[in-house]
Amino acid sequence: MIEVKNLYKSFDGREILHDISTRFERGKCSLTIGSSGSGKTVLLKSTVGLHKPDSGEVWFDGTLFNQAGETRKKELHSEIGMLFQGSALFDFATALENVMFPMDFFTDMTREEKMDRANFCLQRVNLTNVNDKYPSELSGGMQKRVGIARAIALNPKYLFCDEPNSGLDPLTSIHIDRLIQEITQEYDITTIINTHDMNSVLEIGDKIIFICQGHKKWEGSKEDIFDSGVPELNDFVFASKMARTLISERNR
Amino acid sequence: MIRQFFIQTGRYILFMEKVFRRPEKWKITARQFIQESDKLIINSIPLIALISIFIGAVLVIQTAGNLQSPFIPKMYVGYMTRESLVLEFSSTMVCLILAGKIGSNISSEIGTMRITEQIDAMEMMGVNSANFLVLPKIISCTLLTPLLMLMSVFLGITGGYLTVLFTDVIRIADYIQGIRYWFVSFFITYSCIKTAVFAFFISSVSAYFGYYAEGGSLGVGRNSTRAIVITSALILIFDLILTKLML
Ligand SMILES: Nc1ncnc2c1ncn2[C@@H]1O[C@H](COP(=O)(O)OP(=O)(O)OP(=O)(O)O)[C@@H](O)[C@H]1O
Numbered sequence: 384m385i386e387v388k389n390l391y392k393s394f395d396g397r398e399i400l401h402d403i404s405t406r407f408e409r410g411k412c413s414l415t416i417g418s419s420g421s422g423k424t425v426l427l428k429s430t431v432g433l434h435k436p437d438s439g440e441v442w443f444d445g446t447l448f449n450q451a452g453e454t455r456k457k458e459l460h461s462e463i464g465m466l467f468q469g470s471a472l473f474d475f476a477t478a479l480e481n482v483m484f485p486m487d488f489f490t491d492m493t494r495e496e497k498m499d500r501a502n503f504c505l506q507r508v509n510l511t512n513v514n515d516k517y518p519s520e521l522s523g524g525m526q527k528r529v530g531i532a533r534a535i536a537l538n539p540k541y542l543f544c545d546e547p548n549s550g551l552d553p554l555t556s557i558h559i560d561r562l563i564q565e566i567t568q569e570y571d572i573t574t575i576i577n578t579h580d581m582n583s584v585l586e587i588g589d590k591i592i593f594i595c596q597g598h599k600k601w602e603g604s605k606e607d608i609f610d611s612g613v614p615e616l617n618d619f620v621f622a623s624k625m626a627r628t629l630i631s632e633r634n635r
Numbered sequence: 636m637i638r639q640f641f642i643q644t645g646r647y648i649l650f651m652e653k654v655f656r657r658p659e660k661w662k663i664t665a666r667q668f669i670q671e672s673d674k675l676i677i678n679s680i681p682l683i684a685l686i687s688i689f690i691g692a693v694l695v696i697q698t699a700g701n702l703q704s705p706f707i708p709k710m711y712v713g714y715m716t717r718e719s720l721v722l723e724f725s726s727t728m729v730c731l732i733l734a735g736k737i738g739s740n741i742s743s744e745i746g747t748m749r750i751t752e753q754i755d756a757m758e759m760m761g762v763n764s765a766n767f768l769v770l771p772k773i774i775s776c777t778l779l780t781p782l783l784m785l786m787s788v789f790l791g792i793t794g795g796y797l798t799v800l801f802t803d804v805i806r807i808a809d810y811i812q813g814i815r816y817w818f819v820s821f822f823i824t825y826s827c828i829k830t831a832v833f834a835f836f837i838s839s840v841s842a843y844f845g846y847y848a849e850g851g852s853l854g855v856g857r858n859s860t861r862a863i864v865i866t867s868a869l870i871l872i873f874d875l876i877l878t879k880l881m882l
C-alpha cells in the first residue's frame with residue numbers, strides 16, 4: 384500500500400500539485416486521470432522520489448519514503464517497476480537486453496535464466512521477434528510494451544505506469560490493460576496508472592483519482608464515476624461519445 | 636559568476652563522490668570498460684595518428700628552416716622535433732583535440748540519456764547511474780590516453796622521418812642521430828602523467844555536464860559546448876601547474 388499525505392510540489396514558484404492526499408491499495412489498480420498538463424506525471428514522479436516534493440509525506444508500506452536511509456531507499460527502488468511516459472528504453476541495449484538490465488544488477492541468475500525470464504516478459508506483452516532490435520528500430524507502441532516488460536521483469540511489489548496505452552491500437556491497449564490487471568492481482572502488487580483513456584478506467588479501474596490543475600477533485604470507484612457531481616470530471620468523462628451513449632442507455 | 640563557479644564545483648565534487656562508489660557488480664563495470672575503451676580510445680586512433688604524422692612532418696620542416704646557422708649541427712632538427720612532440724604536442728595538443736572528440740561524445744550521450752529519462756529509469760531500478768555510466772569512461776580514458784600519447788610521439792617522429800626521407804631538408808643520418816640524442820626518460824613519465832590528468836578532466840567534466848543537462852536537445856548542445864570550453868581551459872591551466880611542479 385502506498386499512502387500520499389498533503390503533497391505539494393511547485394516548479395520555479397508555479398504550483399503544480401496542491402495538497403494531494405490519497406491511498407493506493409495493494410492488489411488493486413489505482414488510476415490517476417486528468418486532462419493533459421493537470422499534473423499526473425508530476426504526482427507519479429513525486430511519489431517515487433524522482434521529484435522532491437515541497438512538503439508532504441509518501442509512505443510505502445510503513446516506510447516514510449522521504450526520510451528513508453540510503454539502503455532502504457535502494458531496496459525500495461529495486462521493488463519498484465516503472466514505465467515512463469516516453470518509455471525511456473536504454474538506447475545502448477536491444478529490447479531483450481533492456482528487459483534483462485535490472486536482472487543483471489539485482490539477481491544472480493545465469494545468462495540463460497535471464498534470457499528465459501526476459502523472453503517470458505516480452506511474450507506477456509505480445510512482443511515476439513523484436514529481441515535483437517534496438518529501441519530506435521521499434522515503433523512507439525512496441526517501445527511502450529518493452530518498457531512494460533522491463534518494469535515487470537523483477538516481479539515488482541509496486542508498479543507505476545505513466546500512460547501505458549497511449550499510442551497503442553485499441554486491441555493491444557485492452558490487452559495491456561488486462562495484463563497489468565492480471566499481474567497486479569496475481570502477485571498482489573500496488574499498481575498506479577496514469578491515463579486519460581476512459582476505456583481503461585472502465586476496464587480495470589479499481590480506484591480512480593481525478594486530478595484537475597494540480598488539485599484532487601474526486602476519488603472513488605468506476606461505478607460512481609458517472610454520478611460524481613463534479614463538473615470538471617463530468618466534462619472529462621463525457622467528452623467521448625461512447626461514454627455519453629453508455630450513460631444514456633443506463634439511464635433508460 | 637563567482638557564485639556560479641562555487642556551486643558548479645561543489646556539485647561536480649558531489650557527482651564524483653557518486654561516481655566513485657563501489658560498483659554493484661565489477662563484472663558489469665569491466666564489460667562497460669571494454670565497450671567504452673573501444674568507443675572512446677580505439678576509435679580515436681585514426682584521428683590522432685593522422686594529426687601526429689602531419690605535425691611531425693611540419694615540425695621538421697619548420698625547425699630546419701629556423702636552424703640555418705652553420706654553427707648548429709643539423710642533428711638538432713631531429714632532437715627538437717622529438718622534444719616538442721614529447722613535451723607538449725603529444726600530451727597537451729592531443730588532449731585538446733580529444734577534449735573536442737571524446738568530450739562532446741560523452742556529454743551528448745549522457746545528456747541525451749538524461750533528457751529522455753533513461754537516467755531516471757536507472758535510478759528507479761536502484762542502479763547508481765553515475766557509477767554505471769561514468770566510472771568505466773573515466774577509467775578507460777585515464778588509463779589508455781597515455782598510450783595514445785606514446786603512439787602520437789612515435790608517429791610524429793615517423794612523420795618527420797618521412798619528410799627527411801623524401802625531401803632534402805637534412806640528411807637522414809643527422810635526423811636519426813638527433814632523435815636518439817640526450818634522451819631523458821623522465822620526460823616520458825612527465826608526459827604520461829600530464830596526459831592521464833587531462834584525460835581524467837576530459838571524461839569527468841564532460842560526463843558531469845551531460846549528467847546535469849536540462850532543457851531538451853538545446854540544453855544538451857549547450858552543455859556539450861560548455862564541457863569542451865571548460866575542459867580546454869582546465870587542460871591549459873593544469874599544463875602550467877604540472878610543468879611548474881615537475882620540471
Ligand atoms: N520539470 C518541470 N519543470 C517545470 N514545470 C514542469 C516540469 N514538469 C512538469 N511541469 C509542469 O507541470 C504541469 C503538469 O505536468 P505533467 O507532466 O504532470 O502533466 P500530465 O498530467 O502528466 O499531462 P499529460 O497527460 O500530457 O502527460 C505542466 O503544466 C508542466 O508545465
Ligand SMILES: [Mg+2]
Nearest residue numbers: 423424468545
Ligand atoms: Mg504525463
